[in-house]
Structure formats: C-alpha cells, structure tokens
Amino acid sequence: MVMTNETLHDRFIALADLPEQGRVVNLGCGAGPALQAFSRRCPAASLVGFDRSAQALDTAQERLQDHGGGVVLAAVDLRDRLPLNDESVDAVISSNLIECLPDPALLLKEIWRVLRPGGRAVLSHSDFDALVISGAPVELDRRVCHAFADDAPTWMDSSDGRIGRKLPGLANASPLALTHVETLVTSSTSLDGHAGRRVEDIRGALQATARRGQGYVEVAEIDEWYMAVQQAATHGEFFFAETAVIVSVQRL
Numbered sequence: 001m002v003m004t005n006e007t008l009h010d011r012f013i014a015l016a017d018l019p020e021q022g023r024v025v026n027l028g029c030g031a032g033p034a035l036q037a038f039s040r041r042c043p044a045a046s047l048v049g050f051d052r053s054a055q056a057l058d059t060a061q062e063r064l065q066d067h068g069g070g071v072v073l074a075a076v077d078l079r080d081r082l083p084l085n086d087e088s089v090d091a092v093i094s095s096n097l098i099e100c101l102p103d104p105a106l107l108l109k110e111i112w113r114v115l116r117p118g119g120r121a122v123l124s125h126s127d128f129d130a131l132v133i134s135g136a137p138v139e140l141d142r143r144v145c146h147a148f149a150d151d152a153p154t155w156m157d158s159s160d161g162r163i164g165r166k167l168p169g170l171a172n173a174s175p176l177a178l179t180h181v182e183t184l185v186t187s188s189t190s191l192d193g194h195a196g197r198r199v200e201d202i203r204g205a206l207q208a209t210a211r212r213g214q215g216y217v218e219v220a221e222i223d224e225w226y227m228a229v230q231q232a233a234t235h236g237e238f239f240f241a242e243t244a245v246i247v248s249v250q251r252l
C-alpha cells in the first residue's frame with residue numbers, strides 16, 4: 001500500500017484558504033508539484049514559484065503551461081529578501097525548503113511582510129530524524145536512517161534533520177500567528193512511488209558524503225543496506241514511514 005504526496009498538496013490547498021482569484025506563492029517550488037495541484041483545484045488563481053534551481057524551474061514551467069490564471073516562476077535565492085511587495089500575497093506555501101536556509105526566522109519575517117492581513121502560510125517539512133525504514137538488519141537500518149538525518153549535502157547551505165518538529169517553535173517565534181499543527185505520515189510496504197524515491201535519495205546522498213570522506217557510514221555499508229532493502233521489498237518484509245509536520249500560520 002502506498003500513500004502518495006497528493007495528500008500533502010490537498011492539505012496545502014485546504015489550509016491555504018485561497019480566494020478564487022487569489023495569489024499564492026510557493027517558496028522552494030522545485031519542479032512545481034504543489035503549484036500543479038493548485039492549478040487543478042484553483043484554475044483562476046495567480047501562481048508564483050521561487051526556487052534557485054533553473055532546471056527545476058524549467059520543468060515547473062512546462063507542467064504549468066496550460067494554467068489559465070497566470071504563472072510567474074523565477075530564480076530567487078530564498079536566503080534574501082523576497083522580490084514581492086508588502087501585503088501583496090494571499091497565501092504562501094512551502095515544503096521541504098526551510099532546513100536548507102541558514103536563517104529560517106528571516107524567511108518567516110519575509111512571509112509576514114508579503115502576506116496581506118488575514119493571509120495564510122502553510123509550511124511543511126519532513127522530520128528526517130523520525131524516518132522509519134524496516135528492510136535491513138536493525139542496526140544497519142538505524143545507522144543509515146540516522147546518517148541520512150544528519151547528512152549535509154553540498155547543494156544545501158544548511159541542513160537540519162529535526163527541522164520538522166521545530167516548525168511550530170519557529171512559527172511561534174515569528175511575527176505570524178500559529179493557527180494549526182498536524183502531521184502527515186506517508187507509509188508504504190513497497191518501493192513504488194515516494195518510498196522508492198526516498199530510498200534512492202538516501203543511497204545517493206550518503207554515497208556522495210562517504211566519497212567526500214565525511215559522514216559515518218561507509219560506501220560498502222550503504223550498498224549492503226540498499227541490497228537488503230530491495231530483498232525485503234521482494235519478500236513482502238519492507239516498511240517505510242515518513243512524517244511531515246505541517247503548520248498553518250496567519251498574518252493577523
């Protein structure tokens with residue numbers, strides 16, 4: 001059984017409470033999956049996506065080419081001030097971006113600045129230190145999951161595997177009002193979909209770190225873990241659960 005990422009996007013749409021022709025900004029939009037979900041459900045909305053990956057933005061542009069309500073996608077470094085006027089946005093959404101930023105509090109201040117009074121932001125982040133994988137022998141599963149939570153890939157300016165559980169505290173320390181907190185668990189007993197992609201991410205990230213002589217698992221251990229996970233999935237013994245923390249905040 002697989003629970004797909006669609007559910008996260010459904011929660012973004014429900015919690016953002018976007019007016020019919022409202023303007024929603026996706027910070028760290030990547031290849032645009034969340035904006036695509038808004039496009040399907042809110043066809044008249046004005047969609048804005050910021051990311052610093054030109055390649056991801058190209059894919060997002062293709063995916064959103066038929067959206068009727070207006071689309072702006074731009075290469076923006078989200079460590080800086082947002083290129084948006086004060087009180088010019090109805091809703092902000094963001095998933096799995098905040099751990100990449102050395103100063104998340106600055107982004108929350110910026111979100112407050114650009115939201116209109118009453119506007120909402122929905123921020124979500126997987127808590128990678130709470131990742132559950134059953135595939136290899138227990139010590140190896142633990143070592144690999146903990147190494148992934150502590151991993152600091154070169155493409156991120158900063159990393160924090162426990163950022164998910166810190167989101168409510170970050171929101172409370174910001175000028176925004178925290179209105180809602182929930183968790184969403186994506187679970188799977190097969191390597192199809194999200195679980196399979198995450199297993200590949202873990203393997204790729206930890207191998208790159210090990211080859212730089214960093215981290216605390218060796219390339220051979222990662223290979224052993226990966227093989228064991230594949231075997232477990234073949235024999236119906238694999239289980240995966242990733243918990244995302246979702247907070248909804250409002251500019252009062």
Ligand SMILES: C[S@@+](CC[C@H](N)C(=O)[O-])C[C@H]1O[C@@H](n2cnc3c(N)ncnc32)[C@H](O)[C@@H]1O
Pocket residue numbers: 027028029030031033050051052053056076077078079094095096097100101156157
């Ligand atoms: C883990 S991906 C999440 C992508 C998307 N939100 C999703 O959930 O599919 C993190 C994204 O943040 C972007 N990113 C990381 N640091 C950034 C920064 N300083 N400024 C802009 N984008 C950044 C990356 O390019 C990447 O697309």
